[in-house]
Amino acid sequence: MGVDFKKENHVAYITLNRPEAMNSLDPESMDQLVDIWSTVKNDPDIRVAVLTGTGQKAFSTGTDMKKTPPPKECMASIYLRDGQPIIPHMKMWKPIIAAINGYAVGGGLEMALACDLRIASSNAKFGLTEVKVASLAGLNGTQCLPRAIPLSVAMKMMLTGDLIDAQEALRIGLVSDIVEPDELIGLARKYAEKIANNAPLSVKAVKQAVVMGMDLPLDHGLAFAHLLWGVLRDTEDRKEGFQAFAEKRAPEYKGK
Numbered sequence: 001m002g003v004d005f006k007k008e009n010h011v012a013y014i015t016l017n018r019p020e021a022m023n024s025l026d027p028e029s030m031d032q033l034v035d036i037w038s039t040v041k042n043d044p045d046i047r048v049a050v051l052t053g054t055g056q057k058a059f060s061t062g063t064d065m066k067k068t069p070p071p072k073e074c075m076a077s078i079y080l081r082d083g084q085p086i087i088p089h090m091k092m093w094k095p096i097i098a099a100i101n102g103y104a105v106g107g108g109l110e111m112a113l114a115c116d117l118r119i120a121s122s123n124a125k126f127g128l129t130e131v132k133v134a135s136l137a138g139l140n141g142t143q144c145l146p147r148a149i150p151l152s153v154a155m156k157m158m159l160t161g162d163l164i165d166a167q168e169a170l171r172i173g174l175v176s177d178i179v180e181p182d183e184l185i186g187l188a189r190k191y192a193e194k195i196a197n198n199a200p201l202s203v204k205a206v207k208q209a210v211v212m213g214m215d216l217p218l219d220h221g222l223a224f225a226h227l228l229w230g231v232l233r234d235t236e237d238r239k240e241g242f243q244a245f246a247e248k249r250a251p252e253y254k255g256k
């Protein structure tokens, strides 16, 4: 199997599982990911997802350059039918955590950039190296890397194809945490379960406010956030949250 999927305690774990090829994406894995992201988005029991790779060498190195056949159809017919292969399927209001366990290169880094939290093992390395293989970070890299880190660093990475290490990624804010490789999935689980224990509608609203607000002028973003707060104001979960606080007990959220 190119990609493994399991669900535990409202958390979906998606593991790219082709360690012999640095967890790169062959066409079968891409098809699997499309189905998996659809499940994550639509299963009401799933509140948060963790994306990682098998082993300690690689998160993913993007397109499997040995197994991706030359296209039989023209680009227009593929693009206008399916859009991009992966990133649009990762778009949802449930948070996604990238647990980066080694190389996150090319489309691998682009998938990590489509996640909301990025945590990494101390041996992780990051790069958009497409320029070295005569291609382009055409999923989201040219747009999202400069929004995630300083422009001059992003340009250096994309134009040279050089990799940066985990310490540098932490310094420039590409990742929020670095831990030893053995501790990575535990940390991802800890964050995922914390998020899953919060009110699901509130969690989705936070992501929506931030993601949509980033592209708005501040006044519009503030107005939008206030409306989202109003949307949450009458939920059963908000009443439960306030009541549980007053009664000094853990809340039981239902996503209503």
Ligand SMILES: CC(C)(COP(=O)(O)OP(=O)(O)OC[C@H]1O[C@@H](n2cnc3c(N)ncnc32)[C@H](O)[C@@H]1OP(=O)(O)O)[C@@H](O)C(=O)NCCC(=O)NCCSC(=O)/C(=C/c1ccccc1)CC(=O)O
Pocket: 020, 021, 022, 024, 061, 062, 063, 064, 065, 066, 067, 085, 103, 105, 106, 107, 108, 129, 130, 133, 135, 136, 137, 138, 139
């Ligand atoms: C990551 C590396 C620097 C690691 O080097 P290292 O020396 O440690 O390990 P290797 O011996 O090189 O790798 C071990 C083993 O894995 C195979 N491998 C690694 N990556 C790939 C890959 N992407 N495809 C196929 N096979 C891969 C490697 O060949 C070895 O196999 P073996 O010889 O043992 O049989 C180094 O591995 C490296 O530089 N990898 C390539 C990284 C890269 O260039 N990635 C970008 C790919 S292009 C891309 O992702 C794109 C995404 C996209 C954009 C838009 C729309 C869709 C997709 C662009 C595109 O597809 O055009």
